[in-house]
Amino acid sequence: MYSMSRMKDTTNLGFLMTYLAAMFLPVCSWHDLDNTDYDCWPIDQPNEYNMIDCGGLQMAWVVRPPEKVTSGQEFNVTFSVQVSDSFYERAVRDNILRFSNASEAKKFCEEKDCPLSWKDANEENCCIHHANIHSCPLSFMKKGGICGPWIPDDGKIVTHTISQAGKMTQQNWTCKVVLFLTGITSMIAHIKVGHMHAALEAKTSVSSTKVCGDEICEPDEGCALCPADCGPCPMSMSIKIAIGIPIAFFCSAFLLTLVWFQYQKQKMLWDESWIINLKDLIKGSAFESDFGSSLSLQKANNTKGSSGADITVSNCTLKHSVIQAGI
Template structure:
């Protein structure tokens, strides 16, 4: 007599679904069911009356209740039977009704046609266990009867429920079936559109990366343009004072202004009139002055017209970025006609040409090799920065107070260009013939790396020729750095 809770009454034995089978289930999907088995005290009286228990020692309701609620069943359910266990069989049967030839219920007994399609693993236990759980898998599509089946003594009881089994979804058959979704089967249902959260999670880092890249590029461009248009290097010519102490230094004779100056105005005139002594073999040289509390070298540019073009700004930017111990540091420049000048670091020992020609200064081969190495390092640094000197000569190799040879008069090709109003002296023309590489026809040709190397070799030869000693032997390398060879030409050939 089932009631509205799908319970049956067997003299006080009750079965009920705790977790019912689902109404809809997919083929092959695993689900769990739970059912309860309880017995009132009246059940044991009913069981004795109906001879449910066959054991000889069970003669009344009390002994029957003790057997069902306290007697331990065998640990292996296969060994359980009505003699040694109260509920000696409990499982779930299932029969697809579409496959049944009769309307018979699918259990707890085998139906008339013998078709029980599946059943779960059997278990056993005491009546006091109450709840029983089993995992079920249904395979055949259609309406299926499920039976919770137990055996107590010689009595069988069952609790039925029905589930509709849906065909198994096949992902990859190009049909987006019911129950298939883009998240579970994109092959049939297509890729899922990205959610707003996913879009934000992707777009935000990408946007931040692009923004940081753009800002970095803009910042680098700004820094580059900032240095290009920075005019902090421009010096007011009137701020340069005459160096009164330069006359007393050991520097080049040609670095001392000729004109006398008692005022700042006459000093500027003196700076503009830096020339060598007439009739000598010396050439005009850079003047010196005091700027910002230090002695600087001043290269006067003879021109009546000057325009601070972008090309000149780029040249200035290029030399301002250079920093090497064998290069005279660029300090600044004057851009107002007629006082166009380039201000650089001052080296008080004069030029390499002055030192080699000065018989009062003993220069041994250790110094000569040091000068040659300094020139090579400075030119190598310039060439690494894609700068060709083009005007290198021994007068442009100057010595600081520590006898370090530094290269000056490099770069700023457009800045240094004069108007050609001042004709070259005979000595200047001779110097051009000596130092200019043979492939250059005039001084307006673009300088090259090969041309610079040619001039370096000329300077090295000039160092060797200035030595008054003559010898016909070539000492091995270890002796070149010993005191025995300080005043000896290592290899005149």
Template structure:
């Protein structure tokens, strides 16, 4: 007799398990059992066996009935099971040979019967309930003989996973609720580290690629135009370009008694055009004694080239050849909105006017979203393309477009100086009140919003922001009055459909 699958040395209470034990009977056993009278009452006829060989033949060849009917007269191995015996409190810690001296049975598995040649027997134990050292007994009844195979195991208290206590028998794998999560295994740590390395490497590659592209665009000089490549525009457009009509008084008129409307001549300032690489472009000349392509200018050009919005006039190229420094931008053939608004031959209903205002607002919003302050916003810097879309121009490139004061003083071209004078004179009205009296200031988004409000007044009145006022007689902080947009009878196209709302927009950002 021996254990094939013995119970564990320690087991938690109420835990099910199986045990397998072996019984092998040889000729020596039968001789011994027959001589000691254990086969006296066996045999189907009840007459006993003549010798040990007859008893062996009966054990090996007699088929057993059902468990409930099996006994020593009709089945050689007529009872096989396993039961337990707690040893605590027993005299000499002795249990048995197969049941406690008290006669109580603590664990009793189902009874099995079968031929003696079966050898291995397996019993299912539904659980041990008494904590402490317990004897587990495999019990056989062969003919009139009882055989027992004993082994001891320690029964541990039952653990309750989730009670907040990591008791004996619980660990991080069986009860992470009470004992906490198990530390990561080495292979898991290696896998995580490998993943992190791959992720960081990929992120560095992507970051490096975009940085390379940014640096590449920063040092890209394809935008630089040679002066010889900028061809003079032919015909009437080349002679006059995009016209900007300006009402102003002569700077030599010191009487101050005549209004601009009565005594001033109409001065025309033109945005020059040219042909560059087969396309018409607008030319912004810059007076510089010398030009140094610094990193700051490169960053300005890069930021401007990256802007791509319908309501922004695109930067085309720039010439850095002194004294022909200039900026080439997209050409809009219909001139500025000032030209359009003041041209009585162009019918403009309020749908067109709202469209103009919306186009300017979208363009400026895109600039501000990209942290670019215009600083020079006015109606002459809002040009109209051939589809009647308004585009904001003359933005960005602050360092690039800065003029050399010495070059301006030494310039003998009186016409250009006159143009600059009239442009500067018209600029004061677009300057926010906080900048009054400052010859130089840092532009702000609020300043751009103020200039937009002045343009809204121009759109509403279809007139120069100064109207009939003489610029020379006005204080620098002067601002145009809020226009009267009350409905006019008989002309719906010239009547603002929402006068109060329109006035509130312009006044909220400007006059209040």
């Protein structure tokens, strides 16, 4: 009984350890483990795996990006940035804001005026020295990648809005956004506070503004989607083969038939056994005519007697028959 009880305790302990390990294993995702829409990174070399605790800083959408927009459509988004007093304590302790105490850090963030141009703002002269919107079409992202603040603006695929800078007391930040590439786009509201990145994420579906029937064949329309603008699609190879084989068979049969008839014609000309010689034809006709004339003459003699006139007529008839047969 003791051994059985001990085995059960060991089994339960193993199950508990497995459960705790699964709960606390590091998870590589956009929102880490706190189930919020924002995350933070160190200012130097941020990546998908080195997220840090935001420590009292909170971000939220005031005017969230629309779920669906059309390509080229302009819209505004607004996000808020708020911090608690504990943030300044943690920021000083972790060297995010480089001051001797939390009071100085708070005074710097809430009272220090930033340069008029955002290009001149930095972590030394402005609390929030960078604030803008990044957009990353997910179809162009690497598998498993996220639209992080480390992805640069290339002006074509990944785009950044114009940066802003200001105090922590500003709270709300508004940016104008225009998206062009169709598909799902990940957008982040990105700020830099001292030596820390923070980003708030949302997704938007971008659809094409192209209209089928405007007589303009756009690159993303094509003959299959819009034959009215792009014309009918070229015939596929399988259809060409299906049409071509019967035609080729018919033409081949027709040509073979012509060749066969030509061959038979030539064969008849080469084989002269069936041709009757003209001389033989004349002789045969003359013999037939002579035979017939003799009978006629004999009949005439029997009928008319020995009259010279009758014989003369018969001879004339005989000669005429022989001449016609010769012709």
